[in-house]
Amino acid sequence: MPADEYIVEMRHITKRFPGIVANDDISLGIKKGEIFALLGENGAGKSTLMSMLFGMYEPDEGEIYIRGKRERISSPNHATRLNIGMVHQHFKLVSNYTIAENIILGIEPKKMAGLFPVVDIKGTNEKVAALSRQYGLEVDPTARIENVNVSTQQRVEILKMLYREAEILIFDEPTAVLTPQEIEFLLQIIRGLRDQGKTIILITHKLEEIKQVADRCAILNRGKLIDVLDVASTTTQTMANLMVGREVDFTVTKSPAQFGPEVLRVEHLTVKNADGFPVVKDVSFTVKAGEIFAIAGVSGNGQTEIADAVAGMLPAAEGSITMDGADVTHASVRERSDLGLSYIPEDRQSVGLVLDFPLSDNLALKNYYKPPFCQKGILDHAAFEAYAEKLAETYDVRSGQGVRTITRSMSGGNQQKAIIAREIELSSKLMIFVQPTRGLDIGAIENIHRQIITERNKGRAVLLISLELDEIMGLADTIGVIFSGQMLKIAPAETMTTNEVGQYMMGVKQA
Ligand SMILES: Nc1ncnc2c1ncn2[C@@H]1O[C@H](COP(=O)(O)OP(=O)(O)OP(=O)(O)O)[C@@H](O)[C@H]1O
Ligand SMILES: [Mg+2]
Incomplete structure (x- = not known):
């Protein structure tokens, strides 16, 4: 031509x-x-x-x-x-x-x-x-x-x-x-x-x-x-x-769930936005060890505010949040993290990462103040790098200059993979994933889905928030559907069809 x-x-x-x-x-x-x-x-x-x-x-x-x-x-x-x-x-x-x-x-x-x-x-x-x-x-x-x-x-x-x-x-x-x-x-x-x-x-x-x-x-x-x-x-x-460059498998395979003790209990939670308007209204649910509890909903119905409240990023106006038996309703973000909470936030650039720090620092953001990264108040950069090398390899985080790459220059999907690596690697009892696969390529999505299931099989409690109904149907053990700040329905995943979940999401169907 x-x-x-x-x-x-x-x-x-x-x-x-x-x-x-x-x-x-x-x-x-x-x-x-x-x-x-x-x-x-x-x-x-x-x-x-x-x-x-x-x-x-x-x-x-x-x-x-x-x-x-x-x-x-x-x-x-x-x-x-x-x-x-x-x-x-x-x-x-x-x-x-x-x-x-x-x-x-x-x-x-x-x-x-x-x-x-x-x-x-x-x-x-x-x-x-x-x-x-x-x-x-x-x-x-x-x-x-x-x-x-x-x-x-x-x-x-x-x-x-x-x-x-x-x-x-x-x-x-x-x-x-x-x-x-x-x-x-x-x-x-x-x-x-x-x-x-x-x-x-x-x-x-x-x-x-x-x-x-x-x-x-x-x-x-x-x-x-x-x-x-x-x-x-x-x-x-x-x-x-x-x-x-290989055969991709779109199906998610998952063994039957084996629930352990309750890890997260949210009771009568109400969260207000900056204007004092309630965006989460009297929401209650629990997540057990070995359970993937997924919140389905159209964007903007309060699901991210639930995640932020559980993670300590937003205050609870009413109600309580209990982690592993401890009341954390008023605990700080770090206190919750020390109790065993991982959080993959919705906004990777402003909440999840410090873009002008190298990858190695970002991978240790949650534990830099503990050994081996910090000994007697002194940071050990070699320890940061060794840890980061291991994570980048395991989670296939790609970048130009390895773990010394300034995070801002990394591709969008690899920034996301870095956050996921950091949070999963903490082996926390409770893991909150908000839109974990946004911006990822299909091979990476396949990997992350497998990792989420692996964590659940290891007995972690997983709170998954996603706008992708396919992701929810593929991963969830229990589905909660949120509409206009209210949890309209909570049910075992196998008892609900995609169509039904969709109807609750639109507020058409009432429990
Ligand atoms: N300004 C930059 N400085 C250094 N390296 C960069 C810069 N911009 C991109 N890169 C590197 O170039 C490679 C390609 O990045 P690019 O952002 O084009 O990927 P992409 O295909 O858009 O990926 P994604 O699907 O994750 O957005 C990556 O390894 C990235 O780290
Ligand atoms: Mg890109």
């Missing part, structure tokens, strides 16, 4: 970071008006490749052609002038600005107020509202980012691209943070954009999404391009096998 049939063409692109070749001689072409998916394991080099197209890095070797013309894309502004837009894996919005202000940031429309140019806020709000109507991406232009949910923030990121008249739209794992309903909506939006002639590049770990919307799919493995496939004629199993 002649080069000018491609709106984007990358030729022999290589990008190295200290200790790693993130992209190794990659050549591919993307056609105007197609949805082109990028698939690959965590750390395969997907975000890096697209960051170069968006001008955040320059390739060490190779050339990029846009609309048949060679371009050195030196900055995101330059990419914007080439009508390229990107929604990043971790959003880049200013939280105390309004939606409209975020959208115009850097290209503020000015009008004259007397002798001085000022930003035309009213005009902007109107323009943003019109744009949002045109694309079916409803937002309130005057709302502040800090007060809107992730799905709205993502709409803002999309509107930001459209406001800049992007024709080539890059989405880096846009569905990782969304609920199933929001995902359906986003995929529709993406299809709509394609139908209007835009070119879409979609990075995702979810094979069904690729199957649903993409025309072609490139598969990366450890920096190399493995293949570019026609999606319609390829099965998801083939895609999975190609990307992981």
Whole structure:
């Protein structure tokens, strides 16, 4: 095919970071008006490749052609002038600005107020509202980012691209943070954009999404391009096998549960949000040793607040929390952790990790003050590194410079794997997993699911919170369904069908 049939063409692109070749001689072409998916394991080099197209890095070797013309894309502004837009894996919005202000940031429309140019806020709000109507991406232009949910923030990121008249739209794992309903909506939006002639590049770990919307799919493995496939004629199993480099098994096998003594007891728990409004209302449940208790629910129904309250990150307004017989309702986070609590939080970047610390420090964040890491008040860095080496190996945490890698530079999925490694390795009696597999590739998900079951078989009590119904149905021994802050139903997993759980989640069915 002649080069000018491609709106984007990358030729022999290589990008190295200290200790790693993130992209190794990659050549591919993307056609105007197609949805082109990028698939690959965590750390395969997907975000890096697209960051170069968006001008955040320059390739060490190779050339990029846009609309048949060679371009050195030196900055995101330059990419914007080439009508390229990107929604990043971790959003880049200013939280105390309004939606409209975020959208115009850097290209503020000015009008004259007397002798001085000022930003035309009213005009902007109107323009943003019109744009949002045109694309079916409803937002309130005057709302502040800090007060809107992730799905709205993502709409803002999309509107930001459209406001800049992007024709080539890059989405880096846009569905990782969304609920199933929001995902359906986003995929529709993406299809709509394609139908209007835009070119879409979609990075995702979810094979069904690729199957649903993409025309072609490139598969990366450890920096190399493995293949570019026609999606319609390829099965998801083939895609999975190609990307992981082995046969992937999607089924979760689980032996019958053997419950031991009660480890967690939550009684009449009420949790309030910052405005004093109850988001968890009079919730009671118990989790036993050897039990996976999963809370199913649509995002925003109070499930993360339950996890935060049990972990000590949020105060209980009413009710009590008992761990292993001890009342921990008012205990500090560290007291709970010392009693045997592991916590994999929802927000890996702001709660789970110190991004500017090396991987080795992050892996010891929960026990750095104990031997062997700390002796007589002195930290032993060799002990940190030895421990981290072992964890990185066991949990397959990949990074450029091993355990000395600054965590911020690690790929999103590998950051998540690091948190999981740290928390599982504590061998705590109680383990709370909130969205543990978000952003992980299918091979890594398979591993984490196995590890969760292994911990349960060892007699740990597991509290699992997930928006993925498949994950809940596959792992749970007991399912609690939360709706609007209330636990509508608690039952053994084998007594409930996916459909029933779904109905409780929507509040349609009452216990
Ligand atoms: N700024 C950087 N400095 C050093 N190393 C980096 C940097 N950015 C990426 N890397 C490394 O390059 C490799 C590829 O990372 P990249 O973020 O492109 O992976 P990915 O395919 O997007 O993975 P994920 O699915 O986890 O998001 C990783 O090993 C990562 O640690
Ligand atoms: Mg990435």
